[in-house]
Amino acid sequence: MLMKELANLLNIAIEKIKNTNTVIQVVSHLDADGVSAAAIISSVLYQLKKDFQVTFVKMIKPEIADTINEREPKLTIFTDVGSGYIDVLKKIKSDIIILDHHEVEGTPSDNMIHINPLDFDLELSGAGITYLLAKEALKNNTLAPIAVVGTIGDVSYSADLKIFENPFIEIERGLNLFGRYTRPLYKSLEYSGIPGINSSSKALQFMSEIGIETQKNGDWVTLSDLDNDEKKRLTDAIIREGLKSKSFKADSLFSNNLTLKSFQEELRDPKEFATILNACANMNEPATGLALCLGSEKALKEARGVLRGYRRLIGNYMRWVESNPDSIKKTEKADYLIADDNINENLIGTIVSMLFKPKEKTLFGFANAEDGIKISVRSKSFDVQKVVTEAAKICNGRGGGHEFAAGATIPLEEKDKFIEKCESMIK
Numbered sequence: 001m002l003m004k005e006l007a008n009l010l011n012i013a014i015e016k017i018k019n020t021n022t023v024i025q026v027v028s029h030l031d032a033d034g035v036s037a038a039a040i041i042s043s044v045l046y047q048l049k050k051d052f053q054v055t056f057v058k059m060i061k062p063e064i065a066d067t068i069n070e071r072e073p074k075l076t077i078f079t080d081v082g083s084g085y086i087d088v089l090k091k092i093k094s095d096i097i098i099l100d101h102h103e104v105e106g107t108p109s110d111n112m113i114h115i116n117p118l119d120f121d122l123e124l125s126g127a128g129i130t131y132l133l134a135k136e137a138l139k140n141n142t143l144a145p146i147a148v149v150g151t152i153g154d155v156s157y158s159a160d161l162k163i164f165e166n167p168f169i170e171i172e173r174g175l176n177l178f179g180r181y182t183r184p185l186y187k188s189l190e191y192s193g194i195p196g197i198n199s200s201s202k203a204l205q206f207m208s209e210i211g212i213e214t215q216k217n218g219d220w221v222t223l224s225d226l227d228n229d230e231k232k233r234l235t236d237a238i239i240r241e242g243l244k245s246k247s248f249k250a251d252s253l254f255s256n257n258l259t260l261k262s263f264q265e266e267l268r269d270p271k272e273f274a275t276i277l278n279a280c281a282n283m284n285e286p287a288t289g290l291a292l293c294l295g296s297e298k299a300l301k302e303a304r305g306v307l308r309g310y311r312r313l314i315g316n317y318m319r320w321v322e323s324n325p326d327s328i329k330k331t332e333k334a335d336y337l338i339a340d341d342n343i344n345e346n347l348i349g350t351i352v353s354m355l356f357k358p359k360e361k362t363l364f365g366f367a368n369a370e371d372g373i374k375i376s377v378r379s380k381s382f383d384v385q386k387v388v389t390e391a392a393k394i395c396n397g398r399g400g401g402h403e404f405a406a407g408a409t410i411p412l413e414e415k416d417k418f419i420e421k422c423e424s425m426i427k
């Protein structure tokens with residue numbers, strides 16, 4: 001029943017798109033999921049022979065209504081963003097389609113077609129819900145691989161990927177080591193968490209003991225270079241090695257690995273693809289990510305450079321946190337990382353994700369932004385989206401996001417009040 005309602009809603013949106021013959025504005029979220037969603041909707045609009053213009057936003061600000069109204073579009077489509085800002089979007093004069101999965105704030109008006117999987121008890125990313133529209137509009141499932149990348153790239157990811165079944169997506173049970181296509185295998189092993197292989201030299205020795213070459217033709221061997229026989233030998237040896245330690249569970253190293261057969265090199269692994277998109281978004285190069293999703297070879301070269309720069313920056317920030325322990329203010333319920341100008345606002349979310357340990361306290365990160373303070377939160381113990389949204393409202397700011405991963409922007413001078421409000425609400 002619900003699915004039928006969703007299909008109806010999607011078809012109303014598709015009709016609206018088909019009947020629009022002026023330039024359509026697309027506004028998407030500036031993150032891996034948002035870039036994927038933008039790529040999917042762009043492909044749909046292109047195939048329907050529509051003119052369109054894509055803009056990326058980190059969040060919806062009140063000024064967005066004026067910016068869009070100036071362009072005088074008949075239709076604006078929001079992907080992976082919008083549901084949390086319905087009151088702001090009401091000031092936009094065009095018709096609006098929202099394809100988003102963030103928590104809903106406000107009641108949609110008559111000129112809005114609001115499509116959010118939460119209303120249908122579905123767990124889908126922004127790219128996922130946009131893909132459902134694409135599938136309905138194009139009557140094919142060729143954009144499913146991009147939806148998988150967006151879903152894996154989204155912070156709230158836990159959805160099952162059955163909905164994206166597609167001949168270009170191969171699922172194979174196997175070793176789950178990061179960097180199947182790009183990382184030297186010995187490096188993947190070193191960081192795999194297997195106690196006996198926790199250094200480069202041990203990992204190299206481990207490989208030579210089981211007769212797997214570490215290099216071929218001068219290049220480091222990656223997991224994807226191994227033939228089936230070598231993979232089996234590696235798997236058996238890892239299980240043996242794992243059995244030596246009581247705490248290590250070898251089955252944590254196995255999972256259903258996805259391969260995107262329609263993409264090349266590292267983009268075949270959706271985790272690596274999502275990592276690259278995330279880097280493009282956080283380094284403010286979403287167009288590179290968008291082109292990558294749409295199959296541009298030139299974009300891949302650029303994206304690799306963006307990823308290198310991104311990793312360098314993350315490394316610097318992590319070292320800064322390490323050498324400045326006083327930047328973390330600890331209370332009974334939560335830790336607050338106050339980075340001020342030391343961490344870029346676009347990367348505070350990534351740093352908080354990396355520092356956050358699910359079994360420990362909720363972690364807040366604060367970084368100075370151009371118009372206030374950017375806050376990013378991760379938790380496993382309570383609904384941070386509610387707390388952050390409420391506290392931001394009291395502090396003349398705005399917040400939103402998901403149950404266990406949320407964010408906000410508040411005026412600079414409201415920081416202490418914000419922390420105070422969060423503390424009292426957590427209690």
Ligand SMILES: [Mn+2]
Pocket residue numbers: 029033034080101125126127154155
């Ligand atoms: Mn998303």
